[in-house]
Amino acid sequence: MAAFQLQADVRDDEEQQLKFQECLDLLLAAGYFRARIRGLSAFDKLVGGMVWCIEMCSMDVNVDLFYKDELSIGQKIGVTERIIEVLPQMACPHRVEPHQIQGLDCVHIFPVIQWLVKKALENQAETVAYTVGYGEFLFLEWHPELASPRPPPDRCLLRQAEERFRRVERPVAPKSSDAESAAPPEPAEPSLQPGAEAVAAMLGVGEIAQAAKAYEQQTRQLQESGLDADQHGRLLAAEVTDGLSPAALATLEAILTSFQEADAILSEDQAFKEECKAEYTKLQDEISRLQAQAAPADDDPQTEHELARRTAAVDRLRAEVASASRQVALLERQLDDVPSRAEIGQYQKRFVELYNQVSSTHKEAKEYYATNNLLSDTLRYLEKELALLNSVAESYQAASGSAAGRTEFLQQLDSIVLNINNNKKKVLAKKQTEKRAVDVLTEQLDGLRALARNYHAALKQFRSECAANEALTAAERR
Structure with a gap:
């Protein structure tokens, strides 16, 4: 609802619809094809197109223009306000207000979009011209000989130049006409010379014609004199370089050097191929010989x-x-x-740990049993004492009425005291018995502790003796 509250009140008539369609047509003509997406609103299409045009203009403006479909309505309105700030910096002759863009007042937006599209196309053309010019500049940096334009070369001269730069065949001894007709022609080696058009571009058409005539003369001289290809090449280079300019001469020398290197590479390659063929033939013969030796004689029963x-x-x-x-x-x-000695030691250690754990658990259980027995005896004695006191109280009420009752009550008290003393003597005797048992167990514990100390001392001595024995055994082995 906030989006509708922020829009201005603009009439929706045929003129507005026509201007809106013209704005979209301009953006499409400029290359903003997002305007064709039907899912976008009219506000998104217009604002996005304006931001795109401003970015295409490559203007140095101190405003952050960032637009995408996921922006909230507040962010989109912020982009609209920044567009209004950018237009005066771009020297736009038309003015538009933020509420007019928010309300889609296409009558006032159309001149701005028209000017932005025109500016974007102009900047795009300038960028293309600058890029093409820079590309030509780099091309001429690498190929300065192609800087000046020349007229198209003559086809006849091009053919003569191509014949001039073909590989010179070594002279062959003359043969009879029958031998020449019977022997098949050998395939010519692949030519590494450049085409006529490349040479024409490097040296010029007029120089090519002169070089072609000189080449024909030198070829006739070569056939008459019977020189080989290397001598002919040196003579040809001396004749051709006389009428060339310094730049063309340097280019020709570089080309000839490249030809010589290519000929050397081809010779090395051919020699390597011949060597590989010879080695392959040798290995095949060796394999055949070994297979013949390894093949068993099928008709030999002894084998x-x-x-x-x-x-x-x-x-x-x-x-x-x-x-x-x-x-x-x-x-x-x-x-x-x-088990090894280390494993036995590990077993012993684990058994000792298990014994200690069982012993502690057993001791804790015995303590719980002793506490339970003590509390049970205390409860039993307290119950007896309570019953005795209750019986004394009841007997006192009954015996207080007569002298015989009081006498009988006193006799009962004496018997109760006597029983209590007897029980006390029994408890003391049991205590003495338990104390003597504790003393006996304490003596046994002291003896066991002394035995454990002796065991540990003997074990330590045994380990030291074992180590000495191992050292002596190792010394004897050495």
Whole structure:
């Protein structure tokens, strides 16, 4: 609802619809194809198109213009306000207010969009021209010889230049006409010379014509004199370089150097191929010889008998090895079943820990039993005392009325006191018995502690002796 509250009151008539469609057409013509998306609102299309045009203009403005579909309505309105700030900095002759953009007043928005689209297209054309010019500049940096324009070369001269730069074949001894007709022509080696068009671009058409004439003369001289290809190349280079400019001469020298390097590479490649073929033939012959030696004679019964005997011996040895392997595995398992000294030490340590844990648990249980027995005896004595006091109180009320009753009451009290004394003597006797048992157990504990001390001392001495024994054994082995 906030979006509708922020929009201004603008009439919705045919003129507004027409201007809105013209705005979209302008944006589409400029390259803003998001205006075709039907899911976007009219506000998103117009504001997004204006932001896109401002970005295409590459204007240096101190305003953050960032627009996307996920912006909230407050952020979109903030973008609208920043657009209004950018337009005066771009020297836009038209003015538009934020409420007009928010209310989609296309009558006032159309001139602004028209000016922005025009500015964006102009900036795009300038960018293209600058990029193309920079590309040409870099191209001429790498190829300065193509800087000045030249007229198109003559086809006849191009053919002569192409013939001039073909590979010069070595002279062949003359043969009879029958031999020439019978022998097939050898395939020519691949030419590494440039085409006529590349040479024409490097040297110029007029210079190519002069070089072609000089080449024809030198070719006739070569055929008459019987020189080889290298001598002919040196003579040709001397003749051709006389009428060339310094730039063309440097280019020609670089081309000839490249040709020489290419010829050397081809020669090395051909020699390597011949060497590989010879090595391959040699290896094939060796393989055939070894296969012939390794092939058994099928028609030799003695060889077959020897082969069968050795095969049986191999099978027998394999069976023996398998049996020995099983015995070794059995002995290894038996050795693994015997614990080592370290494992015995670990077992002893774990048994001691388990014994201590069981002993502590047993001691705690005995304490709980003793506490329970003590509390049970205390409860029993308290119950007896309470019953005795209750009986005394009841007897006193009954015996207070007569002298015989009082006498009988006193006799009962005497008997009660006598029983209490007897019970006390029994408890004291039991206490003495328990004390003597405690003393006996204490003496046994002291004896066991002394025995444990002696055991630890003997164990320490035994370990030291074992270490000395191991040291002496190692010294003897050395």
